[in-house]
Amino acid sequence: MEELVIVGNGMAGVACLEQILSHAPKFNITVFGDETHANYNRILLSSVLAGERSADDITINSIDWYQRNNIGLRLGVRVSDIDPVERIVRGDDRSITQYDKLLLATGSNPFLPPISGLDKENVYTFRNLDDTRAILQAAAPGVKAVVIGGGLLGLEAARGLQARGCEVTVVHLLETLMNLQLDMTGGSYLQQKMEHLGVRVLTSRVTQRLLGNGKVEGLEFANGELLEADLVVIAAGIRPNAELGRKAGVTVNRGIVVNDHMETSDPRVFAVGECVEHRGQVYGLVAPLLEQGKVLAATITGNKGPKFEGWKPAAKLKVMGVDVFSAGEVEETPDTNAVRYEDPALGVYKKLIIRENRLTGVVLVGDASDSGRYVEWLRTNADLLVRRKSLLFPEPVPDHGQSVAEIPDGETVCGCMGVTKGTIINAIHEKGIRTLAQLKECTRASAGCGSCTNTCQQLLKAVAPEFEEETKKVLCGCLPFTQENLREIIHTQKLKSVQDVLDIYGNGVGCEICKPALSYLVDVVWCGEHAEDRSARFINDRVHANIQRDGTFSVVPRMRGGVTSPAELRRIADVAEKYKVKMVKVTGSQRIDLLGVNKADLPAIWAELGMPSGQAYTKGVRMVKTCVGTEFCRFGVQDAVHTGIELERRLENLYTPHKTKMGVTGCPRNCAEVTVKDIGLVGQEGSWQVVVGGAAGKHVRKADLLITVETTEDALNAAMLFFQYYRENANYLERTYDFVERLGIEKVRKETVYAAEKQKKALLRRLQKSKALSRDAWLERTRPVHPTQFVQIQPMEAYIQ
């Protein structure tokens, strides 16, 4: 075994060490680290400063990890000298360690600008965990904090201090912020953003002196201007820490010089990370350093081959509320084109630098959502010729409806019902079809999920000689009224049953379309005081279970907020075994689905589960998906679980125009994915956002913000107002996302959360009335609406074949 000594216990050194361990064992390894902490993720220091994470959270490898891998760890020991002839390193604890191979990963030092008075109290650099802790000691609400340096690190520090309540000023030497990564325009957009967020920015300021007697009290600039300060953080850049390279006798320019294999000028000495200079370039960002580590590990373990060939610089500012991204070249040159987009009011600035149809650089401020696409173009050196028109915008989604002529006759148009274009065209010609309703009736096309409705319309327009667009949205041919009219009729004529409506205003018969719709309408108009007629309901609502393709049913018990218990799980397991349930599946909504159940077994299964109906089979309150929130999650800022359970309790057992999925999440990370739910509550520090009309079904729609409120009770109230408004105004089978889009969120707000008190109270009163009359449908296990509701009839005499 050879002796490998690693100087530096930072991210680059340890990442490289991990790579070395993944090769065949070859070394006895000793690591020197001058900090007393185990290895941690330095780029997350700003989130420790902002209070988003604790120091423990950012540990990458704990002390155990070194022990498990038989690595000698020397923490708190600074290597003071290296003797390349004797091949020894000397520690400041007077230790002497022999090496066969030496790896320098000494990182960088904060650059200290020539300012007098840097030794005053409450002046810190921002480079390591000790710095961060010291800054945190000094930071408090109302403290005047000044950050010298408007680069990536300085701005992150500024936002962190602001999160601690400090009054923050950023002082920058040059004219615009982040001048290494942004062009001038980008820098000024960023400055605006920071100022909007309440961070003061002073550019073109040369700090000359720090003032104060012992403790820092202010800054004096070269122009004579003064600035008060209780706390000063220096973030003016970094310099490679190449001192030990010089002592080891290897070539050093700005950093320790390495070739593409990460070798220095001495075959026994290697270097990685911020202390390194490769092809004249020094890197301070993490991605290239990890790549260097991989290459170095191959070289040092005798697997020389992989090369580090440089890296296009890319930087993302990771501070809340500011989207900044930069990669590659940022300034245009005579041989490049710059493609720009600017909106000063929105604070969005985008610039792409293109050379010969290939992307060579990108600057994004205010909206970095497309950065992934650009990184990919940079990485693959993609030819952008065909994309020139959509460089700054999403590429247009191909819409089949626009060019029905291109669809071959044999291609399936309606995937649900398996109807081809040819079938539709034949039907149009042969049956003289003129409307979508007729087409649906005749071929079943668009009768499933409805996502092909557009294509069907287009086909009709193109093929049918007398195409008629449906003007009035009547429910069906059985009664010639819109749903809005029907609500009115039901209300004013005091009609309480489906059959009454059909007898008086319809054809007296009804069909599979109008009967379930009317069932819903009489229920909601009379707040549950209607005459229930199960024959007008779809089978799912007759037996409170979801019919499957083989005629069996599925059973989903309610688990409020997705929370269950060992006892419930045991009962579920027992039921599943006893009734030979064909599949037990966790659903997308944090519940458990028992599939393949016979209708006749439903009442017994419900009784043995001892849990209420999850309404998974009906157009009703499905579930409230939650994250663990403040109860357990260390990032949670609101109690998502109990808020979700409360929301579910308040609304469960009620019916809605279409299924209603809800979610409550305890912080903006949105683990419960509530922005694609019908109703979602997003917990934030000290407030809730209530969002509505989200979808993740046949299309995806981000929910609209209904309102932001401070208390949980107000959030629940807003959700209830919207819920009842949707119940009373949406068409049957209209999901919230279609409903909200049809009305517009402004109208929805005006008629719910911003409505007059009287109106709001009335909405809630009707909701309460419905709620009071509702009950768990599975209680019909003991009081069926009809003696044969769940049974298969047994013939009175045997049939002999």
Add this chain to the structure above:
Amino acid sequence: MSWIRITNAENIPLREGRSVRLGDDEIAIFNLGDRYVAVDNSCPHRGGPLCDGIVSGDTVVCPLHGWKISLETGAVLKPDVCVKVGTYPVTVEDGIIRVQYSKKKEEKAA
């Protein structure tokens, strides 16, 4: 051809259907208000249980994919395809439903 006593008429609610197993087959009996009717309990499309469908006049709509079937003739009315399900005569005597049932539907179709 034999008449089989099935069940008390009140066991089938108004405008609903119930299934009955006869040997290896299942039929669906419907209460149309003024009369009872019986058909094979299997939609010709994908075998959906017709007894669980919504009744619309003298038709039933399969709960799986919405095929509409005539309870009088057994013909599929929607979509426009040329297939049928078996239908069986029903009488009610002394409040008891009887069905005249003999053959399996495959034989009937042949």
